[in-house]
Amino acid sequence: MQHTSLATYQYTAVDRFLRYVQIDTQSDPQSTTNPSTEKQKDLSRLLVQELQEMGITDAELDEWGYVYATIPATTEKAAVPTICFCSHVDTSPDVTGAGVKPIIHRHWDGADISLPDDRAQVIRVSDHPDLSQQIGNDIITASGTTLLGADNKAGVAEIMDAAHFFITHPDVKHGRIRLLFTPDEEVGRGTEKVDMTKLGADFGYTIDGEALGTLEDETFSADGVKISIQGVSTHPGFAKGKLENALKIAADLLATLPKKSLSPETTDGKEGFIHPTHFEGNQDQAVLEFIIRDFTEVGLQEKETYLQNKLNDILVNYPGSSAQLTVKQQYRNMKEVLDQHPAVVENALEAIRRAGLTAERRSIRGGTDGSRLSFMGLPCPNIFAGEHAFHSRLEWVSVQDMQKAVDVIVNVAQVWEERS
The missing domain is CATH 3.30.70.360 (Alpha-Beta Plaits)
Structure with a gap:
């Protein structure tokens, strides 16, 4: 079952997310540098600072813009695999990410959402069927002139919140956990400079998916x-x-x-x-x-x-x-690798069910860092982060979905510990 501490846990994901989206981290497909834009490191530096303040002393930012950090094991079992959780800090080049003004629409009543800085930008329920599951929830949007950055700062914030949970709840049993935050995923170079030896993980999960309860184990x-x-x-x-x-x-x-x-x-x-x-x-x-x-x-x-x-x-x-x-x-299609390691998917599906959700396997008409990581030796499916309408000014995510994603990350680590 889900750890009882989560029932009373004061989540930090939303507060973190609201901070992170105001930092412009747009990547540039025309750039030849790594990372493609230096401003991506502005968020990465903040993540290292916050991780160190939590007590994660080895958190570091390398010259290429990658953040690595370790949450030490709390289990006495010797054979628990090291699990990596990964998200990307950059936002899409398709829509500006400068000057993002996040808005929380609390207790959303089911009506179309008009964005205040450009009234022509309307998030219509008819165009966003997943919204129909969100009535009564708190919906976060941008103001109409920028993207929101939930792709993938929702995932970043959720991993950071899960790290905070693990550090403040040492009684929760888990193996060694590695955190990885990458630049340049949106321009197809998110894993280009990952040091797999330094990462030192056995299996991984990107937290960069869409609808609540979904796990993506197949890509283009x-x-x-x-x-x-x-x-x-x-x-x-x-x-x-x-x-x-x-x-x-x-x-x-x-x-x-x-x-x-x-x-x-x-x-x-x-x-x-x-x-x-x-x-x-x-x-x-x-x-x-x-x-x-x-x-x-x-x-x-x-x-x-x-x-x-x-x-x-x-x-x-x-x-x-x-x-x-x-x-x-x-x-390449990550399924080629993941089919050889069925526990990676099965443990994640169990973690989603323990969060009280209906687990659904999906294929992505796209790719994630997990595609490349899988072929680099880190089998790595993609877990939902709650982000919707990405790469657009109509992007949205719900507070409640973000908190469920935190639950799932915590559960994944526990399931691996229990089954090892």
């Missing part, structure tokens, strides 16, 4: 595709029969993509897609970038072959031009 597999086109450039006044415009070659390729399938806007469930994300160039040279997503390696390869074949067909009409398609692996 992901590749990036770059197509570099070399056209034939000449003066447009003397171009007849000579000019082969690289921009037009790129445009022809984009125009061949199906309108009613294979795109993010036309797929759901287990369907993958081909998604153009960047286009630049001139008549001489052009570059197209895509992200390719599917739940299987075969599905990825089929989509990449599809693009290559379309490109080849188009180049027949431009005999003097050439193009190179290159594929860069981004991440």
Whole structure:
């Protein structure tokens, strides 16, 4: 059963969250530095300070922007695995994270929520079905001009609160716990500089999921595709029969993509897609970038072959031009790893049930740090943090869901101790 101390525990997650979201930690996909923005360390430094104030003496921030910390074991058992809890400090580049003004809508009555700094921003119940479960709860939003940052500062605050619980309740039995806060998850580089030897954990959990009670143990597999086109450039006044415009070659390729399938806007469930994300160039040279997503390696390869074949067909009409398609692996479906370690998922599902919730396994049409960590040797599914409508000005999270996430983190550590 859930530890009785949680019934009377004074949660700190919301107070922490309200502080954290006011620190701008937006990452930058165009940056080549690690972390991609120095301001992410502003929050990371605060986390180290708060952890040290709790009495976690080894909390540290490294040069790459990663926070590591240890909660020592309280069990006498020798064989309890070391568990890592992980969240990311950065917010999405899609919407500004500067000047966030969090608002708590207490005892929410079920009506659409209009955000005060831009009345055009309305969180409609019809657009957010999970809201219907929140009547009477306290909903936190931004003010309408920024994102909120619940993705993933809700997870950060929940892990910090769970750490506070463990430190103030040494009677709760658990093994060694490692905390990891990463930068740059939103730009796909969240695990790039993780020192797995220093981390020293056996299994992990990212706290970066959506709906209450959910555990995500399957993700897209992901590749990036770059197509570099070399056209034939000449003066447009003397171009007849000579000019082969690289921009037009790129445009022809984009125009061949199906309108009613294979795109993010036309797929759901287990369907993958081909998604153009960047286009630049001139008549001489052009570059197209895509992200390719599917739940299987075969599905990825089929989509990449599809693009290559379309490109080849188009180049027949431009005999003097050439193009190179290159594929860069981004991440793979974590399920390949997690299926080899069933206890990682089973113990988390039990922890969710002990919090009085209905546990639900889901797949993510996306990826998390856990995808890469799993393939780096740390099997790592994703537990809900309560964040909703991420990467938008309509982002929201409920106080009660955040507190349940804290319960689940505490329960996970206890379940591992009991079953070891």
